Amino acid sequence: MTEIYLDNSATTRPYQAVIDLTGTILAESFGNPSSMHVKGVEAEKLISKARRQVAAVFECHEKEIYFTSGGTEANNLAIKGAAYRNRRRGTHLVTSTIEHPSALSCFQFLEQEGFTVSYLEVDRQGLVDQEQLKNTVGSETVLVSIMHVNNEIGSVQPLEELGRIIKNSNPETLFHADTVQSFGRLPLKPDTWQADMVTASAHKIHGPRGAGCLWLKKGALLQPLLHGGGQEYGLRSGTENTAAIAGFGLAAEICSTRLREKTAELYDLKQAFYRKLLEAGTSFTVNGPKPEESAPHIINLSFPGLKAEMLLHTLEDKEVYVSAGSACHSKHPDPSHVLKAIGTERENLDSALRFSFSGFNTMEEAETAAIVTAEVTAELQKIM
Numbered sequence: 001m002t003e004i005y006l007d008n009s010a011t012t013r014p015y016q017a018v019i020d021l022t023g024t025i026l027a028e029s030f031g032n033p034s035s036m037h038v039k040g041v042e043a044e045k046l047i048s049k050a051r052r053q054v055a056a057v058f059e060c061h062e063k064e065i066y067f068t069s070g071g072t073e074a075n076n077l078a079i080k081g082a083a084y085r086n087r088r089r090g091t092h093l094v095t096s097t098i099e100h101p102s103a104l105s106c107f108q109f110l111e112q113e114g115f116t117v118s119y120l121e122v123d124r125q126g127l128v129d130q131e132q133l134k135n136t137v138g139s140e141t142v143l144v145s146i147m148h149v150n151n152e153i154g155s156v157q158p159l160e161e162l163g164r165i166i167k168n169s170n171p172e173t174l175f176h177a178d179t180v181q182s183f184g185r186l187p188l189k190p191d192t193w194q195a196d197m198v199t200a201s202a203h204k205i206h207g208p209r210g211a212g213c214l215w216l217k218k219g220a221l222l223q224p225l226l227h228g229g230g231q232e233y234g235l236r237s238g239t240e241n242t243a244a245i246a247g248f249g250l251a252a253e254i255c256s257t258r259l260r261e262k263t264a265e266l267y268d269l270k271q272a273f274y275r276k277l278l279e280a281g282t283s284f285t286v287n288g289p290k291p292e293e294s295a296p297h298i299i300n301l302s303f304p305g306l307k308a309e310m311l312l313h314t315l316e317d318k319e320v321y322v323s324a325g326s327a328c329h330s331k332h333p334d335p336s337h338v339l340k341a342i343g344t345e346r347e348n349l350d351s352a353l354r355f356s357f358s359g360f361n362t363m364e365e366a367e368t369a370a371i372v373t374a375e376v377t378a379e380l381q382k383i384m
Ligand SMILES: Cc1ncc(COP(=O)(O)O)c(C=O)c1O
Pocket: 009, 010, 069, 070, 071, 072, 073, 075, 100, 102, 147, 149, 150, 151, 178, 180, 181, 201, 202, 203, 212, 328
């Protein structure tokens, strides 16, 4: 059997065109984009093209795209940058309990810096409590940060409704959305959401590691976190990673072409996997939203009586690669904060696996992975 990679929420295989482009840039277009000679101009042009390609996905002006090293840095820039810049206006920040650690840990850090943070609760589907949001945002609130798609359970927040609540409560409050998991997989409408900042990352969309961006609405101001040569319009100093940025631009363009069809194909893969598991009589429960209501590429399942790590490695022996909870948690043995926040029962916390699909997966792979998972879980459940 050939390997079946179902850990696409952790990272994705780069498109061949991206590998070719980044390799060529590393070999040939290695000039510093700030240099005034032709090698610099060539690199600068590559970055400008990528800025246009990424801006097209957000349907925004290219000058509103600020490249970073990835999603973690963009989240740090948005959250800490907004908090510090607006400190005189207020020190109240709002987020949810199920954010990615790259956002949550910024808020925990800011609490130590004297800010007050409200953590919105979520329901069993991982959707934030809108009533609580309405009652929480006030005149002192400078920032609300909510992710679009949750990386562990695939819940999709209704950002348009959340944006309306936030801006009705306080038009001055900045609204940041982490779209790392939805960029290139679902249509993004920062303007409709009334968002001021949006985060994306290249390696989740078949681009290279080492590039991401923050979309920052014209007029919104942030405190830079990196000081230096004034690159990225003074907001993010540091010599640009031309190859990774250009690869990001190309990946953004490829994944957003025929987006509707690609999204439907991802749902088909996930549904085929889910149906096959059901047909096999496998004993499991879905954590979070139903497969048809979650993001197209993510499904999180618990297998009663089994340990996720053991199951993951048994699947690995069969060359099926999945994740226990979130990949970003693999270094922390604690149960997932997301599964806990949605009220997952104790026995299901330890047996949760995330299966995440990409356009590189075939229908045959989805079905084979389900059959292998069914066989492996049945065997292990017998032994346990
Ligand atoms: C929702 C979400 N936000 C942010 C990040 C961090 O992105 P990066 O890996 O590019 O730092 C991730 C990565 O898994 C993510 O899933």
